[in-house]
Amino acid sequence: MADIKPFPCIRPREDVAHRIAALPYDVYNREEAKKEVIKESLSFLKIDRAETGLADSVDIYDDKVYEKAKETLNSMIEEGLFITEEMECYYVYELIMNGRSQTGLTACCSIDDYQNNIIKKHENTREEKELDRIRHVDTCNAQTGPIFLAYRSNDVIQKVIDKTKEKEAVYDFTSPDAITHRVWRIDDKSHITAIRTAFHEIGDIYIADGHHRAASAVKVGLKRREEAGGYTKEDEFNYFLSVLFPEDQLMILPYNRVVKDLNNHTVEEFLDKISEHFTIIPKGTDKVTPEQKGDFGMYLQGIWYKLEVKEHIKNNLDPVESLDVSILQKHLLSKILGIRDPRTDKRIDFIGGIRGLTELEERVHTDMEVAFSMYPTSISELFSVSDAGLLMPPKSTWFEPKLRSGLFIHKL
Template identity: 35%
Template structure:
């Protein structure tokens, strides 16, 4: 059974929500980031870039303490307000034919530890500890873990009914996404949602493996330091955004490699021929449309690669995953890339226009060869998580990407 709890969110004053909400820090080009910080005093970016106030780059615990100070200033200036009662917070993001409707809640660290919350990615211990230290110092979390669950008609009915009401927030950001938020404060509705999820035996992490691992690490640390630990303290939970699996969008990450590991073009193609049927594409830009088929751009030409299944055998869920197949048949044995996280010869790109970007990068000589794939499916993610396996890095790029500062969870 999955445990979810309402919480007293700290969130923007209604008239400032559109100014506060920000994309992930890494998504901002340098010039845009500087412009937002200069001209929008309400942006959440001021909290996570606290050194801007002093025209100084800050690091480590000094930065963490300054983040905490900027956060307190937002509270003191009533940019942020705290709800009086624990609530769930329904949140919808939409643009064109993309629509994502889920809700913010607090999820149990015990569920994470007991594998009710399923993982499909490895985490890096150094990053876990760094973010756990960050959370400990700043005292809040503004970046929810994206969790998905199997579609459930009872949950869907509750959510749709709440979404028919007047939202607390309704605004459109400059990237043309519309954002709406509803506060679910009715005790009966909260109880009904909790009952539904108590009958749900699995939640899956779609995005946020390091955030959930860091929350777990922080909870263990605080439990050890608290002689009166009861299990009900806020640190026993972390903020999550729950969404049905049909409302997430999964994109592929393409791969680009700087060289052919000493092979000539012809030698490289001969190596590939052992495991793939290779066809040169004379019809321009090529993207694969089926599992176990890959697109390749090499020396100004597109190729389609069809896996020879009589040579490569499927043994488990991971072995069927295209990113794993590419790694085990080409990247590692032929191109000599053993560590997909650290090897600087390989780079990744995502998005619907990435095939063109990949071509441009290779044509400029920055890379020698590129591979494009079809997106991983939610069924593959669940199968690998259920088997206790982990995907290769950069196997999925998942939307929605949630705005920071919409709801904040205090420890």
């Protein structure tokens, strides 16, 4: 049973929310983040990427960066740019991209549920990536970027959300990337009880995006427990900030691949080796967007090919081995191109589906040799892998639209 609780939120003042809300910290490199803060002086990147307010000579992991984040957050709260809710509430968060809407619930999840695998993972985390957010959360004494979670649809929760959306929104704005963001507050005690009870009955929750943020938040919570000596279940450090979406509202985009060379094969040798496991169909200059599981697009020397998985490797019932990303990795990227570990191999790069197929062509014409377009991993596949206690290959899913940081802050 999942413990999904309301919380006393720190959130932007209504008239500045559209200026404060920012894409997640890890979407930008240092230079890009600095440009965003110059362009919008209230951007939450001032806090999430506090090195933007320091000299370029300061290392991004220097203690000064985390102290700057804390100082900036507290200053903006003191200036009245953020307001602090006294009541524990849930928040309905709707995002609309290209006319398509998805609506989630902003709440706090239990670190014990994470520890006990009620909140399920499908990716490994790397300690060095966790450390940055551990220091950020611990120094700021706040969680500033929500974890993107998914759950199996529930009528009780959906009815409360739909009813809440009939009211006037707390926030309603469109960000520069043309995503509309709307937020409503759930402060009715009967609705809060109904939601919390429904999540108790749902059970499993799944991390869709934000594995490192989740792991970092949990480690800070465990650190705070140890420091406190004694604690109660209601202490805020026992919970981490999340937005939870029902499975039927989520859209996963493909995570495409580009590779630097053909591993010393000629084009003819490369195509011949591919034909052992894939049927190759030349498509000329027509871009190939895979329309079903088991199909891939390949762009090589100005020509697009459709690759269809042959039957002898198609019917694997293992939830990880049957993923398209696994099939491509095992039977082509590793076996033919020699890319054994896509996490560390510098010859491969990954392109989010939001960038389209033109981006793949451009990379092949500049710094890469071959590109592969993928059919997106489904949410049911993500659930199956997580339920089996297994892990997906890296870069298996790309979720859009991205949640904004700075709209909801959870103080520890």
